[in-house]
Amino acid sequence: MAASITLAVSTVIFALRPHPDTGHLALWLPLVRRIRSPHKGQWALPGGPLRADEDLAASAARNLRDTTALTPRYLEQLFAFGRPDRSDNRVAPENRTVSIVYWALVHADVASAGVESDNVHWFLAEDVPTLAFDHNQIIEYALWRLRNKMEYSRIATAFLGETFTLSELREVHEVVLERTLDPANFRRQIETSGDVIATDEFRMGGRHRPARLYRHNHSIELADNGPLTGR
Amino acid sequence: MAASITLAVSTVIFALRPHPDTGHLALWLPLVRRIRSPHKGQWALPGGPLRADEDLAASAARNLRDTTALTPRYLEQLFAFGRPDRSDNRVAPENRTVSIVYWALVHADVASAGVESDNVHWFLAEDVPTLAFDHNQIIEYALWRLRNKMEYSRIATAFLGETFTLSELREVHEVVLERTLDPANFRRQIETSGDVIATDEFRMGGRHRPARLYRHNHSIELADNGPLTGR
DNA sequence: CCAAAAGTGTTCATGGTACACCCATGG
DNA sequence: CCATGGGTGTACCATGAACACTTTTGG
Incomplete structure (x- = not known):
């Protein structure tokens, strides 16, 4: 055989x-x-x-x-x-x-x-x-x-819904990377990257200041796979 | 069929x-x-x-x-x-x-x-x-x-022989990346990376100062492929 | 002496890290 | 009022880019 x-x-x-x-x-x-x-x-x-x-x-x-x-x-x-x-x-x-x-x-x-x-x-x-x-x-x-x-890359947003707070996005990173990240620095890095877009909405209900909701920038691919994009 | x-x-x-x-x-x-x-x-x-x-x-x-x-x-x-x-x-x-x-x-x-x-x-x-x-x-x-x-990564050395000058290594990078690199900065980056080891030999014969020969550090993998190493 | 590449020193801009501090909400 | 996380400001440090300068060879 x-x-x-x-x-x-x-x-x-x-x-x-x-x-x-x-x-x-x-x-x-x-x-x-x-x-x-x-x-x-x-x-x-x-x-x-x-x-x-x-x-x-x-x-x-x-x-x-x-x-x-x-x-x-x-x-x-x-x-x-x-x-x-x-x-x-x-x-x-x-x-x-x-x-x-x-x-x-x-x-x-x-x-x-x-x-x-x-x-x-x-x-x-x-x-x-x-x-x-x-x-x-x-x-x-x-x-x-x-x-x-x-x-x-910006794959973290794939774990989240359409809108999310920067704390939620940071928690995704923290859980996957198994280490804590400085909230202040994380915020600035994400904001300057252009990967997310601020909305006018806020996540209310916590015993603290409401957090602005962001959505991810669909004009950017989640990850750069070079010439293979879309294959 | x-x-x-x-x-x-x-x-x-x-x-x-x-x-x-x-x-x-x-x-x-x-x-x-x-x-x-x-x-x-x-x-x-x-x-x-x-x-x-x-x-x-x-x-x-x-x-x-x-x-x-x-x-x-x-x-x-x-x-x-x-x-x-x-x-x-x-x-x-x-x-x-x-x-x-x-x-x-x-x-x-x-x-x-x-x-x-x-x-x-x-x-x-x-x-x-x-x-x-x-x-x-x-x-x-x-x-x-x-x-x-x-x-x-340090794959550039794969294009070269056992020993090489830093100019030769730099030329490999330049040809592949299609841009020129500052010789002074390239030297420092490679030297601090620990990827290459200086030898006592020099490449003579050019109309200029002889260049020290280096060999690559076999104790480091050419590229980090994580858990797949050696597969 | 000159040309050319080897090699060193220094400055500046950038980006990340640490951390102090203020803001806005619920209770 | 307080506790809690949201959000801003700032100082520090490491890294890389730019570039002036010295060194050592062959011709």
């Missing part, structure tokens, strides 16, 4: 939701339970074979929609993983899988939290179990890319 | 050699002539199908060795290109190819220049002809990544 190579697309999906213990925002990601061998029953990244007439990014977006019922606010190719031994398939060792992995940011509102089922579960990024295949390493790499991009 | 997806690996290979007109260094890359349909006779990136038991990076290195008889000084995955229509194959429209593209830097010494044949030819990066498939766009993207990485 001839050896065959299967091409699959998987997606690492990130969202911010409150931490169950502290109540502060935390990074979450959804995983799916494998329903067949190999690694049947283990948790894994959402994904599946690339369809015959489907673009790579479209396949990632479809997997994302199927598992979370959400639309990605940001979607980018992460890496193609193809070590011959990564499938670890004792059943058919002459077959291997090459996975083209995307990573996505979604805005997880309350509604989307209810999409969980027995086979789909959201995990804290800091508390991911042992996964099928090399998916733990893939998530590590996706986290590294997310943190890198958080520092020199 | 069922639709099938072919998985191929291609490589964008960069080297620096003198420009035929000006004599200054310039960016070159080797292309191969396609010997079969589609696009038979046109120039294209070196590459081919992934072998059954071959790692992705190993496949790229093999393509590189076959076309240039060289070993890559730097090799990194660029992107996976998979638009369903990118093959433009009128013969078998139900088949498509997904290409995982790598990019490489090689040190092109005199010997390697003789490896050209009727089916392998080095082109100036600024003067690449119309290529098969979407390979022109792929090269544009590889150039963008090369220029980006040149500014915040």
Whole structure:
């Protein structure tokens, strides 16, 4: 029997939701339970074979929609993983899988939290179990890319709604980067970057001065991917 | 007949050699002539199908060795290109190819220049002809990544031999970035980065003060690819 | 001595960091 | 009134850009 190579697309999906213990925002990601061998029953990244007439990014977006019922606010190719031994398939060792992995940011509102089922579960990024295949390493790499991009692009707004306060935007940075940021300096950096636009509205209700709402500047791409923009 | 997806690996290979007109260094890359349909006779990136038991990076290195008889000084995955229509194959429209593209830097010494044949030819990066498939766009993207990485990593040394002067290193940056750099400031930036180590030797022979030779610091990776290092 | 590149010193602008301080709201 | 986060001002420091200047070779 001839050896065959299967091409699959998987997606690492990130969202911010409150931490169950502290109540502060935390990074979450959804995983799916494998329903067949190999690694049947283990948790894994959402994904599946690339369809015959489907673009790579479209396949990632479809997997994302199927598992979370959400639309990605940001979607980018992460890496193609193809070590011959990564499938670890004792059943058919002459077959291997090459996975083209995307990573996505979604805005997880309350509604989307209810999409969980027995086979789909959201995990804290800091508390991911042992996964099928090399998916733990893939998530590590996706986290590294997310943190890198958080520092020199405007992807943070993808976690938020249409309008947001600068405190909310700062909290996104703080949660992802795992360090506190000076509110005064953060404000100035964001304001001079031109990435956000001030509105006339304010977030009222706190026991403190109302915070101005901003919206993000749609005329600027979330991240500069050079000649690949829009691909 | 069922639709099938072919998985191929291609490589964008960069080297620096003198420009035929000006004599200054310039960016070159080797292309191969396609010997079969589609696009038979046109120039294209070196590459081919992934072998059954071959790692992705190993496949790229093999393509590189076959076309240039060289070993890559730097090799990194660029992107996976998979638009369903990118093959433009009128013969078998139900088949498509997904290409995982790598990019490489090689040190092109005199010997390697003789490896050209009727089916392998080095082109100036600024003067690449119309290529098969979407390979022109792929090269544009590889150039963008090369220029980006040149500014915040130490890949420039991959173009040079074991020892080099700071002028030579600066010229690599200048040619790739297409702008001149202040020699005094460049020197200080490189020296404080710790990327290179001064030797006791000097490059003699010019009608000017001899230049100290440096070698690169092997204890630092050429580029920080995070958890993917060594993969 | 001159030309040319190697190498050093100094100044200035910019951008980030630390932190003091005032503002506006709810309670 | 107080507590709390929103928002402003300012001083300091590190980094990089610009450029004058000295050094060492070959011719």
